[in-house]
Amino acid sequence: MADVNMTLDMVQASQVGMKAIGAALAVGLTGVGTGVAEMGIGAAAVGASAENKDFFGLGLLFTVIPETIVIFGLVIALLLLF
Amino acid sequence: MLTAKPMSRVLIVASRDQAVPIIQELYRGNLFHIEDYVEQGREGYEGFKIGTPLEGATEASTELIKVRAIENVFAIRGEDIEAKEKLGLPQIRSQIEKDLPGIEKEVEELAGARSKLDTKVKEYEQKIAELTPFLEIPVDLALLKGFRHFSVLAGYVNRNVSLIVPHEIQVVKGKDRSFVLAIVPEKNRAEAERLLQDAQFQAVTIPEENGTAPTRTAYYTEQIAALKKDIDAINIKLAAIKESHTGLLVACEEAFRAKIEQAEAPLRFATTSKVFVAEGWVPADRTKGVSEALDKATGGKVFVTELPVDPVHDAVPVEYNNPSFAKPAQMLMDIYSRPMYTEVDPTLMLAIVFPIFFGLILGDVGYGILLLIMCFALRRVLKGDDAREFLVVLRNASISSIIFGILFSEFLGFELPWAPIIFSRHLNIGGTEAAGQGPAIAELMVLAIWIGILHITLGRAMGMINHARQDHGAHRVKAVLANLGWITVMWGILVGIWSMFALPLMPDLSKLPVVAGLSAGLVIAAILIVMGIIFIVRDAVLEIVELPTIISHVLSYARLVAVGLSSVAIAMVVNYMSIGMFIGPGLKNLSILGIVLIIVGVMVFLIGHAFNLALGILGGGLHSIRLHYVEFFTKFYKGGGRKYIPFGMKRRFTED
Numbered sequence: 001m002a003d004v005n006m007t008l009d010m011v012q013a014s015q016v017g018m019k020a021i022g023a024a025l026a027v028g029l030t031g032v033g034t035g036v037a038e039m040g041i042g043a044a045a046v047g048a049s050a051e052n053k054d055f056f057g058l059g060l061l062f063t064v065i066p067e068t069i070v071i072f073g074l075v076i077a078l079l080l081l082f
Numbered sequence: 083m084l085t086a087k088p089m090s091r092v093l094i095v096a097s098r099d100q101a102v103p104i105i106q107e108l109y110r111g112n113l114f115h116i117e118d119y120v121e122q123g124r125e126g127y128e129g130f131k132i133g134t135p136l137e138g139a140t141e142a143s144t145e146l147i148k149v150r151a152i153e154n155v156f157a158i159r160g161e162d163i164e165a166k167e168k169l170g171l172p173q174i175r176s177q178i179e180k181d182l183p184g185i186e187k188e189v190e191e192l193a194g195a196r197s198k199l200d201t202k203v204k205e206y207e208q209k210i211a212e213l214t215p216f217l218e219i220p221v222d223l224a225l226l227k228g229f230r231h232f233s234v235l236a237g238y239v240n241r242n243v244s245l246i247v248p249h250e251i252q253v254v255k256g257k258d259r260s261f262v263l264a265i266v267p268e269k270n271r272a273e274a275e276r277l278l279q280d281a282q283f284q285a286v287t288i289p290e291e292n293g294t295a296p297t298r299t300a301y302y303t304e305q306i307a308a309l310k311k312d313i314d315a316i317n318i319k320l321a322a323i324k325e326s327h328t329g330l331l332v333a334c335e336e337a338f339r340a341k342i343e344q345a346e347a348p349l350r351f352a353t354t355s356k357v358f359v360a361e362g363w364v365p366a367d368r369t370k371g372v373s374e375a376l377d378k379a380t381g382g383k384v385f386v387t388e389l390p391v392d393p394v395h396d397a398v399p400v401e402y403n404n405p406s407f408a409k410p411a412q413m414l415m416d417i418y419s420r421p422m423y424t425e426v427d428p429t430l431m432l433a434i435v436f437p438i439f440f441g442l443i444l445g446d447v448g449y450g451i452l453l454l455i456m457c458f459a460l461r462r463v464l465k466g467d468d469a470r471e472f473l474v475v476l477r478n479a480s481i482s483s484i485i486f487g488i489l490f491s492e493f494l495g496f497e498l499p500w501a502p503i504i505f506s507r508h509l510n511i512g513g514t515e516a517a518g519q520g521p522a523i524a525e526l527m528v529l530a531i532w533i534g535i536l537h538i539t540l541g542r543a544m545g546m547i548n549h550a551r552q553d554h555g556a557h558r559v560k561a562v563l564a565n566l567g568w569i570t571v572m573w574g575i576l577v578g579i580w581s582m583f584a585l586p587l588m589p590d591l592s593k594l595p596v597v598a599g600l601s602a603g604l605v606i607a608a609i610l611i612v613m614g615i616i617f618i619v620r621d622a623v624l625e626i627v628e629l630p631t632i633i634s635h636v637l638s639y640a641r642l643v644a645v646g647l648s649s650v651a652i653a654m655v656v657n658y659m660s661i662g663m664f665i666g667p668g669l670k671n672l673s674i675l676g677i678v679l680i681i682v683g684v685m686v687f688l689i690g691h692a693f694n695l696a697l698g699i700l701g702g703g704l705h706s707i708r709l710h711y712v713e714f715f716t717k718f719y720k721g722g723g724r725k726y727i728p729f730g731m732k733r734r735f736t737e738d
Contacts, residue, residue, distance in 0.1 A: 056417060057416075057417035057418040057419065057711070058418070058419070060417070060704075060708075060711075061418070061708070061711045061712060064704065064708045064712070065712060067641075067705075067708065068634065068637075068638050068641075071638065071640060071641040071644055071645070072637065072640075074641075074644040074645075074647075074648065075527065075637070075640045075644050078523050078527075078643075078644060078647060079523065079524075079527070082520060082521055082523040082524075
């Protein structure tokens with residue numbers, strides 16, 4: 001990205017910007033991934049707990065398993081930014 | 083602690099004429115978990131049949147249904163009612179005979195009358211709805227009916243229409259559609275309908291009324307008001323009955339329920355024509371008391387004995403055995419699953435670790451105090467044991483939140499007057515943060531990872547204990563070693579990482595002496611990992627595919643920091659927006675615009691923090707409990723234990 005005409009300050013600023021975009025992509029895309037994964041599980045879990053209340057705990061557990069994906073994204077974003 | 087309450091299996095044998103005192107005594111004791119007798123020819127039970135209910139079961143059931151019907155009318159629920167005084171059984175019995183039939187009749191009549199009036203109101207409202215389109219038509223509605231040579235067409239169209247047939251038309255313009263009332267000769271009706279159809283005509287039936295629409299509407303409105311007045315009068319009467327008889331109703335329900343449960347108990351016993359046998363479970367330390375009480379109640383005409391217990395194969399009912407401060411956490415355990423009789427009960431660990439995790443995530447003095455206030459406020463609203471337990475869990479979590487808030491030096495996203503005592507979570511949002519004092523992300527992450535490593539190691543250690551206790555023969559050793567294997571693989575990977583990289587808060591092994599071209603740390607790591615894998619494979623080869631979960635589960639604990647930081651970020655952004663963008667400029671320039679800016683700023687502040695607090699409770703609670711359920715429990719916990727439900731009742735409104 002570094003152009004011949006760019007000063008050092010500009011290059012540094014653009015690197016900071018790139019980092020920020022990377023962090024945003026990390027959180028955003030993993031969030032979408034988590035959402036897609038939880039969509040099916042959540043619907044099924046709600047259905048199951050409507051039939052049998054005892055399933056609530058297990059259903060919650062299944063539903064939050066893909067949450068890890070977005071947490072990884074968040075971790076990467078934080079490591080990128082700080 | 084850490085195991086379920088020890089239970090003994092008790093067998094009660096007596097002649098059938100002793101059934102009533104024995105059942106009464108057991109019910110009063112509220113300790114005997116009845117093992118239902120099933121007729122499937124169990125050894126030693128040949129010729130036994132399921133018993134028959136005691137006298138009075140049917141009558142009590144009918145009465146209970148009636149009482150519950152009244153309670154439904156009043157929307158009374160026993161759990162929600164604070165028990166004031168306990169009524170004695172004789173008093174209740176006399177009141178049931180004297181007052182209850184009268185109350186039942188009155189309530190039934192009033193409720194019936196009210197539902198009739200409600201139907202009438204609905205009917206009139208329907209009529210008003212039918213009349214609404216005709217409000218602008220200044221014609222008696224009776225005049226729109228009964229023609230032989232003309233047709234009356236009424237309905238909505240969504241654009242202007244011009245009927246080319248001979249007609250009389252009245253159009254009432256509406257917002258996005260117009261109401262049309264057209265009168266056409268009968269012979270042109272088909273043509274007119276077709277033309278109207280082109281404008282998406284939706285026909286409306288002409289109400290069967292005499293008089294113009296506005297007068298009829300006014301008439302019905304008046305009628306509804308009168309009916310509503312009647313309904314209000316009935317409601318006041320019902321409220322008076324509710325006021326004066328709630329105590330009696332809940333007491334009656336309890337009395338009838340107790341009676342039915344006792345009367346139906348023989349259905350769970352094994353009986354012959356002369357004797358009955360009841361089998362069940364009693365907490366081991368109470369067995370003696372139960373047996374003595376039964377002896378006393380029957381005058382010695384009962385045989386009570388303890389049977390041998392096989393803890394693994396008998397489905398022993400499980401009662402928690404926790405110190406009182408850990409009791410509320412049992413609710414969180416029950417959501418997952420009750421522990422089995424033989425396995426380690428992790429409630430105590432959950433009770434200690436859950437608030438710590440919550441505090442780490444939502445470490446903010448302001449939010450903690452708000453949550454604490456919310457807990458105490460909800461205590462007045464929410465009744466019932468489950469809600470109480472939940473509130474205690476929330477209270478502990480919010481106290482932990484305050485403590486961590488002091489350590490992190492955070493108050494609603496602002497900095498408290500001291501520097502963070504542990505690691506800083508202050509982000510540099512809007513340039514408010516002093517230079518060189520950014521968040522200690524790397525340290526916080528490593529701290530979270532450490533927590534994960536220790537938590538998972540603890541979980542695996544429990545797995546070893548569980549397998550050592552439950553399994554038999556060769557499998558026991560294999561399963562215990564497999565759990566040890568998981569621990570060594572994890573620590574092997576750690577040692578390997580330590581010998582390659584120098585990380586904050588972690589030991590640095592990269593300086594260890596190099597032996598034969600290999601770093602000592604790496605050699606130890608390799609030994610640990612290989613040994614662990616051998617242990618795991620010896621137990622189950624397919625477990626190999628689970629090896630990556632070692633890393634993913636440990637990294638999952640990073641959420642303790644990540645979710646917390648996101649909550650800090652939202653709080654700081656809210657502060658920056660409300661103060662930096664609205665209140666600050668508003669205060670500088672105190673004109674009308676300035677005051678508006680300040681009001682907007684305060685709104686942003688309040689809504690933003692309310693939103694963040696809601697997210698914080700959800701995030702802090704769900705993620706903390708999830709770390710237990712998914713990362714911790716899967717290492718050792720099976721659950722699926724049978725709940726200990728003693729025969730009897732905690733009497734709240736009545737007493738023997």
